[in-house]
Amino acid sequence: MTVFTPHPPLRLDDPGLSEAFLRLVGDGDEFGAVEVVTALHDDGVPAQRIMMELIGPTQSRVGELWAANEWTIAREHAATATAERALAALAARTQVRPARGRITVACVDGEWHALPVRILAEMLRLDGWRVDFLGPSVPGPHLVTHLHQTGPDAVALSCMISTRLPRAHAAITACRSAGIPVIAGGRGFGPGGRYAQILGADAWAAGAEEAVSRLASSWPPPPRDPQVHAYLGDDEYTHVVRHRPELLTNGMKALLAAYPAMASYDDRQMDSTLEDMGHVVDFLAAALYLTEPTIFTEFVDWTASVLKARNVPSPALRVGLQVVRDQLTDYPRALATLHAGLSHL
Ligand code: B12
Incomplete structure (x- = not known):
């Protein structure tokens, strides 16, 4: 016989929740991490908030613990994989019929910080986009081939680390030459997306929520000459x-x-x-x-x-x-x- 134990609804602002979630991902406890996010969702917390207020900020802490030499790179990788698993579990229970358009979401060549853009992809999916999520490090020519095959309405390009900006520039120029506007995002594009503008991106957003509303309200952007920002570097x-x-x-x-x-x-x-x-x-x-x-x-x-x-x-x-x-x-x-x-x- 199953015994039903009632518990008060779990809330995102419960004291200790983010520490507990950090501990679970740090232990690579997929079962526990999935259980927390699904319990929150069952208790009425929207999936978007769980992604933006729990999974995302926890990942920042994971990277910081690695940088501070408190966690090994192996522990960070295990924690990242666990967070991805929790995100996937949440995504699996929130199906939304695509009604807006099609968008390709990818990291620039050599960019391996994949979780931030995975969150973006899920947020767009929840907002009714059909998302082609290409994941980390997508070489520019392959990205363009994919665009020709799928004909999306937008490309969302992530760059978390600024060393990849020259490659981001090549990708932005190629997408725009193919007639597909680019929204850029991720820390690598600098404060306020300054470098995204220099590189000719059509738009920039600080985070997934801003990207969702930008794409829902003012897309496509007015056409511009794709060649304007084509050459940099000396x-x-x-x-x-x-x-x-x-x-x-x-x-x-x-x-x-x-x-x-x-x-x-x-x-x-x-x-x-x-x-x-x-x-x-x-x-x-x-x-x-x-x-x-x-x-x-x-x-x-x-x-x-x-x-x-x-x-x-x-x-x-x-x-x-x-x-x-x-x-x-x-x-x-x-x-x-x-x-x-x-x-x-
Ligand atoms: C976690 C992390 C790692 C993990 C990555 C695990 C993984 N597989 O994802 C590990 C430890 C492996 C790592 C490695 C490295 N990292 Co690191 N990392 C971080 C850290 C701490 C958190 C990033 C994160 O995931 N945050 C959680 C997300 C959810 O938060 P968020 O960024 O706010 O997410 C939003 C936006 O990014 C935005 N967004 C992202 N992409 C896109 C795209 C579009 C189109 C839009 C609209 C929005 C958007 O939407 C997201 C959701 O709202 C950051 C510092 C930080 N606090 O951000 C450094 C950071 C990104 N790393 C950095 C560096 C330098 C490195 C390394 C070179 C370190 C090294 N010496 O080896 C390597 C390079 C790896 C590589 N080749 O890609 C630097 C980059 C500096 C720069 N701007 O150039 C940072 C900023 C640290 C710093 N200097 O302060 N890193």
Whole structure:
């Protein structure tokens, strides 16, 4: 015999709910996480609010715990997968017949922060869009092929990390040339979506709710010349991108010479140092591409805090920037950007 135990309705503002949900995803407890979101939904909380006020903010905490070195990358991945499972469970019980139009939702090439845009996709679906969700890292040419095959009314393009902006630009230009307007979103597009505008996106929205209302009220946007924003980047940007492998190889050698502590690094530490150097070069390239040094200085601030949390001594990043700078002495914009970064340390 099943015993029915009544419980007071679960509410999003219940004290301790977000901590409890964070603990569940942190333990990779799919059953528990699904149980919380379905109980909330059963108790009358709209799916949109559960996504926007519980699943999304919890994911930000997950990433921050990784950045603070409190959670390993494996634990973060397990937590992210658990959050995705909870989101999917919620989506499965909220079917809405498509009535608005068709929209392709994708992350730009090399962008792996998939959960934010997955939330956007579900929010659009709940608002009556037929959504083609392409997920993380969609190479531009494949995106365009998909558009030709499906003929959507809009493309929603996500970029959470600014190093992907040159690729975002190529994708935006290609979509618009195919006659399909683009709404951009995600932190990588900068404060207030400043970079989305520079790159020629038709619209930008800060979050899924704003995107839903923008697409419901003022879409399609008035047509514009797709070529207007087609070319950015100059010889400095091109040099940095073309010479990335040498910048890294020479940079690692110079780093070893200038920072003797590296001699005792194991393979894993060497790999992550190389990866960090790759980020230095990629953020520099993105800052040059858009002529926005803040892209680089914000990266430096954040990396300094991540390295500090991992007990990497602070001179390491300074030396890392210096060894890249010493290879770019003929490139005044790159030098100025690197100096701006160094002055942040
Ligand atoms: C979680 C997280 C991760 C996880 C990602 C797990 C995953 N598979 O998704 C892990 C730990 C793996 C990770 C890795 C990295 N990350 Co990270 N990460 C975060 C973090 C903490 C939260 C992002 C998140 O999911 N938030 C939850 C969502 C739901 O919140 P939201 O962003 O408000 O969501 C809304 C908007 O984004 C918007 N939106 C998103 N896409 C779109 C698209 C459209 C069209 C529209 C309209 C709206 C829209 O709608 C969403 C819903 O409302 C952010 C910092 C932060 N607090 O945002 C850094 C952050 C995005 N990461 C950052 C970095 C640098 C990295 C790494 C390079 C770190 C490293 N050194 O390895 C790697 C790169 C990975 C890669 N190649 O993509 C930087 C990016 C800096 C920048 N702007 O360029 C950030 C901003 C951290 C920082 N510096 O403060 N990261």
